[in-house]
Amino acid sequence: MECEYNLTRDAEREYLNLNPLQRGGILPEKTREALYDFGDGYSVCDYCAGRLDHISKPPINSFLDDLAEFIESDVVRTVHGAREGKYAVINKVCEPGDTVVIDSNAHYTTYLACERSGVNIIEVPSTDDSENKITMEQYRKTLEEAIDEVGEIKLALLTHVDGDYGNLTDAKEFGKICKNLGVASVLNCAYSMGRLPIKANEWDLDFVVGSGHKSMAASGPIGILGMKEEWEDSMLKKSPKFPKKEIEMLGCTSRGAPIVTLMASLPYVKERVANWDKEVKESRRFVKELESIDGITQIGINPTNHDLVRFDTPRLYEIGQKHSRKGFYLYEELKNRKITGIKRGQTEWFKCSTYGMTTDQRNYVIDSFKEIVEKLS
Numbered sequence: 174m175e176c177e178y179n180l181t182r183d184a185e186r187e188y189l190n191l192n193p194l195q196r197g198g199i200l201p202e203k204t205r206e207a208l209y210d211f212g213d214g215y216s217v218c219d220y221c222a223g224r225l226d227h228i229s230k231p232p233i234n235s236f237l238d239d240l241a242e243f244i245e246s247d248v249v250r251t252v253h254g255a256r257e258g259k260y261a262v263i264n265k266v267c268e269p270g271d272t273v274v275i276d277s278n279a280h281y282t283t284y285l286a287c288e289r290s291g292v293n294i295i296e297v298p299s300t301d302d303s304e305n306k307i308t309m310e311q312y313r314k315t316l317e318e319a320i321d322e323v324g325e326i327k328l329a330l331l332t333h334v335d336g337d338y339g340n341l342t343d344a345k346e347f348g349k350i351c352k353n354l355g356v357a358s359v360l361n362c363a364y365s366m367g368r369l370p371i372k373a374n375e376w377d378l379d380f381v382v383g384s385g386h387k388s389m390a391a392s393g394p395i396g397i398l399g400m401k402e403e404w405e406d407s408m409l410k411k412s413p414k415f416p417k418k419e420i421e422m423l424g425c426t427s428r429g430a431p432i433v434t435l436m437a438s439l440p441y442v443k444e445r446v447a448n449w450d451k452e453v454k455e456s457r458r459f460v461k462e463l464e465s466i467d468g469i470t471q472i473g474i475n476p477t478n479h480d481l482v483r484f485d486t487p488r489l490y491e492i493g494q495k496h497s498r499k500g501f502y503l504y505e506e507l508k509n510r511k512i513t514g515i516k517r518g519q520t521e522w523f524k525c526s527t528y529g530m531t532t533d534q535r536n537y538v539i540d541s542f543k544e545i546v547e548k549l550s
């Protein structure tokens with residue numbers, strides 16, 4: 174049977190992909206094999222006795238224990254994404270009309286999860302300089318003021334690493350602040366869990382959420398929801414009518430290829446998390462090299478603590494003003510060099526990541542930018 178859709182993609186085979194969204198979700202070889210075997214719908218359900226998290230073939234039960242240990246959390250469930258994790262927490266902890274405190278670098282899905290749960294939002298502002306940093310002094314201040322103003326705040330959310338600047342926040346201090354003020358805490362680790370170590374209990378966090386397709390080398394869609402033991406009974410309350418099924422999880426969450434690829438990649442992910450320091454060092458080197466081009470500067474915390482980096486690039490914009498292809502030249506010049514992942518037509522700024530690339534690959538990207546600017550200036 175012929176397929177009428179052209180379903181081919183060579184971005185990871187033929188190109189160096191700089192799109193930060195995609196770098197942490199690339200599957201290692203072994204995981205691709207598991208994807209092939211478990212691509213069929215409900216493929217993990219051959220030996221299910223009614224509870225997804227109890228299935229022992231494939232060993233989802235022991236995998237969840239390993240995952241809990243990996244993020245140092247008491248209890249773990251998979252959900253369909255970081256957003257579904259956040260939504261489940263907000264929906265469970267809060268009532269409609271409650272107010273939640275979040276950082277102003279939060280992902281749009283944090284806002285939508287709040288809107289869907291019918292809760293109001295108070296934002297912790299970031300510094301109004303080029304760093305756009307969320308400081309814990311400011312977080313504490315805003316949270317205290319929110320409690321004074323509203324009376325009770327049940328839940329506070331912090332973005333561990335945001336998707337605009339790649340700013341890493343102080344999770345441990347956040348946990349402490351929330352604990353002291355009697356507010357439940359949720360840390361959004363979409364850009365951190367699977368890249369850098371997460372220590373949910375050491376940081377005293379009530380909830381952590383992660384994203385398998387963002388940062389854990391899984392096909393997804395799949396998210397991770399970790400929680401403290403004390404939340405287990407309410408968060409994972411079972412249905413009176415179907416006593417094996419957890420209500421907030423709607424019975425079964427991620428099944429088939431999304432969870433099997435997450436499982437297959439866990440040993441690989443553990444290994445790369447142990448090498449995070451090296452990634453940060455390489456990311457800083459990459460920034461330094463790009464900043465050596467006049468008219469390119471990194472914004473966000475500098476030196477960076479993450480692989481996602483954002484640049485202001487007036488130099489690239491100026492080149493486009495005079496170029497026959499206008500702003501499209503950059504995308505096209507990069508594509509000719511087998512580099513992809515920077516938005517088409519965009520030259521005033523961009524964000525990118527070289528996460529997981531070899532030194533040679535990173536050097537090639539650096540040299541390509543230098544060459545393009547030199548050639549067209």
Ligand SMILES: *Cc1c(COP(=O)(O)O)cnc(C)c1O
Pocket residue numbers: 253254255256257279280282332334335336361363364383384385386387395396
């Ligand atoms: C990508 C991203 C999300 C969304 O993750 P999903 O797993 O696709 O829901 C949420 N928060 C942040 C900070 C992100 O970068």
